[in-house]
Amino acid sequence: MLPKASRLADRRSRVGRTLLTDDLDALLFLDLQNIRYLTGFTGSDGAYLLERDRSVLMVDGRYTTQAGEETSGTKVFQYREKVEGIAEVLAGESLRNIGFEAAAVNVETYGKLKEKVSAVRLQPLAGDLVNIRAVKDDGEIASLRTAAAIASRTLLALLKDVRPGMQERDVALELEYRMRQNGAGGVSFPTITASGMHSALPHAAPGSRLLAMGDALVMDYGAVYEGYHSDETCTFVLGQASAPFQEAYGIVKAAHDQALAAVKAGVACAEIDRIARDHIEAAGLGRFFSHGTGHGTGLDVHEPPRIAAPSKAVLEAGMVVTIEPGVYFPGKWGIRIEDMVLVRENDCEVLSKVPKDLTVL
Numbered sequence: 001m002l003p004k005a006s007r008l009a010d011r012r013s014r015v016g017r018t019l020l021t022d023d024l025d026a027l028l029f030l031d032l033q034n035i036r037y038l039t040g041f042t043g044s045d046g047a048y049l050l051e052r053d054r055s056v057l058m059v060d061g062r063y064t065t066q067a068g069e070e071t072s073g074t075k076v077f078q079y080r081e082k083v084e085g086i087a088e089v090l091a092g093e094s095l096r097n098i099g100f101e102a103a104a105v106n107v108e109t110y111g112k113l114k115e116k117v118s119a120v121r122l123q124p125l126a127g128d129l130v131n132i133r134a135v136k137d138d139g140e141i142a143s144l145r146t147a148a149a150i151a152s153r154t155l156l157a158l159l160k161d162v163r164p165g166m167q168e169r170d171v172a173l174e175l176e177y178r179m180r181q182n183g184a185g186g187v188s189f190p191t192i193t194a195s196g197m198h199s200a201l202p203h204a205a206p207g208s209r210l211l212a213m214g215d216a217l218v219m220d221y222g223a224v225y226e227g228y229h230s231d232e233t234c235t236f237v238l239g240q241a242s243a244p245f246q247e248a249y250g251i252v253k254a255a256h257d258q259a260l261a262a263v264k265a266g267v268a269c270a271e272i273d274r275i276a277r278d279h280i281e282a283a284g285l286g287r288f289f290s291h292g293t294g295h296g297t298g299l300d301v302h303e304p305p306r307i308a309a310p311s312k313a314v315l316e317a318g319m320v321v322t323i324e325p326g327v328y329f330p331g332k333w334g335i336r337i338e339d340m341v342l343v344r345e346n347d348c349e350v351l352s353k354v355p356k357d358l359t360v361l
Contacts, residue, residue, distance in 0.1 A: 004040065005072040007139055012038050012073075015132055016052055024123065025095045026051045028086070031104040033299040036227060037133050040070045047086050048074075051093065058085050083109060087116035099125040134296055134304045135318040140228060141342060144298065144320050145351050147184070147225035148340055151232055152353035154179045155221065162361055164213050164238055168193045168206035171219075179223045188222025188229035188301045199235070200334040202291060202326065213239035216333035217361070222301060229301040231322050232352040233338035236361050248285065248327055249335055249358050255279040255325040256337045256356065259293055263323065263341055263348040269311040276325040277309070288327040296321050297340060319343040320351070 015038065019027055029035050029048040035057070036042055038050065043063040049056045056075045059067045060082070067076045079085020090098065102124035105113075114122055136144065158175055172191040179187060194204035195211050199218040211217065220233040235252075237245060259276040273293040280289045292308030297320055305313035307321060315321070321343065326336030337356050341348040 004139070007137055008038065008040050008071075009073055010137075012050060012055060016050060018132075019099065019125070019128055020050075020052055024097050024099050026093065026098045027125075028090075028098050028100040028122075029104070030109075031101050034101065034104075034129070034132065037299060039067075039074050040072075041067050042070060042227065043067065045082070047082065049086075049089055049093070049098075051095075056089050056093075058082075058089055060085075083112045083116065086113060090117050090120055095120055097121045097123060099123045099128070101129055102126045131304050131313075133298055134313075135316050136298060136320055136342075137318070140298060141318070141320065143226040143228035144230065144340070144342075147188075147223045147228050147230035148232065148351040149353065150179055150182050150184050150225060151188075151221060151223040151230045154182050154184075154223070155219065155232075155234065155354055159236075159359075159361060162211070162217070162236075162238075164211050164215075166211050168195055168198065168209050168211065171211070172206040172221075175219070175221055179221075182223075184223035184225060185227070186224040188224055188231055188297075192218065192220035192233075194218045194334070195238075196333065197331055200328045200330050200332060202328060202334065202336070211238055214242070215239075216245060216335065218334055218336055220336065220338070222297075227299055229297050229299070230352065231297050231301055231338065231340050232354060233324055233326075233336045234354050234356070234359075235335045235337060236359050238361050241358060241360060245333065245335075246358065248329075251280060251283045251285060252325055252327055252335045252337050253356060253358070256323060256339070259323050259325065260339065260341065260348065260350070263315065263321070263343060265315055265317040265343055265345045267315050269305050269307045269313045269315060270309055272307050272315070272323070273309050273311070276323070280325060280327065285327050288329060289325060290328060291326070294322040294324050294338075315343045317343055317345050 047058040172193040193206040196215045199216040222230040255276040294307035324338030328334035
């Protein structure tokens with residue numbers, strides 16, 4: 001594995017070779033995860049200018065020392081006011097055409113910046129930037145593998161303590177607390193612990209509902225390690241599973257397994273979605289599968305590629321994606337089964353480790 005400074009330099013070089021053209025002198029980044037990816041800076045505010053042969057990280061006085069410690073091969077510029085600081089740097093670099101992240105700049109910021117650098121052409125970039133973090137390097141994969149291991153290990157240990165009478169929110173809080181105890185730097189997103197009828201809501205927030213015998217229990221959770229997010233969903237049942245639940249679980253599990261078996265480099269993301277969706281639709285449950293089959297994960301828990309019918313992306317070795325088919329019956333219960341996997345040339349490696357066979361608690 002390359003040292004961190006070398007990995008960052010390689011990323012900057014690759015992005016520059018890909019996106020800097022004869023008509024584009026530099027790239028302006030304001031998305032903090034992209035800034036972290038390219039510089040190593042982990043602060044909560046800043047901007048970054050990437051040119052062909054140099055780059056500048058712009059921060060306010062709170063982060064000057066931190067930026068100097070976390071970055072290498074990048075000049076650190078301290079500003080008092082962000083837009084004015086960016087304008088000063090752009091003017092000092094004698095640049096004419098600059099591409100910027102359209103999704104990370106609001107209309108107000110764009111207007112102020114355009115006014116202050118009227119001699120510079122600001123070119124919004126969207127699709128050109130969306131995939132810069134899609135393929136992970138060895139260091140990123142190691143962090144994602146560790147994040148997934150922390151999350152899965154923690155849930156497996158917690159399950160023996162989950163019982164009827166507990167509040168959904170208490171189960172979620174306990175899982176989050178234990179993940180941090182086990183080395184997580186944070187949680188990937190607010191943990192979903194959805195029981196009974198709540199499990200029919202794909203993104204239910206855990207509340208005061210008490211777990212009861214016969215409940216479906218959907219747990220969607222993840223750990224963050226060195227900034228990288230895991231994502232896994234398990235569906236359990238308390239006490240005893242009804243025959244309809246067992247049948248539906250088997251359908252979702254088969255869809256999950258078939259999609260997982262198809263994951264490898266060169267396969268279209270839409271094809272992975274089709275495989276899972278076709279199986280669920282053939283079983284007569286297609287109208288209850290209301291979301292895409294998966295997504296990439298990394299510095300953000302949701303990032304390219306998207307595994308869904310409209311996706312034009314193709315899987316590449318080094319991508320880390322989720323496979324998560326589900327069915328949701330309003331007023332009754334829901335089922336989602338999700339694993340996080342590393343795409344390889346001829347297959348995939350499952351990074352999440354909780355077994356996905358139906359488990360009765």
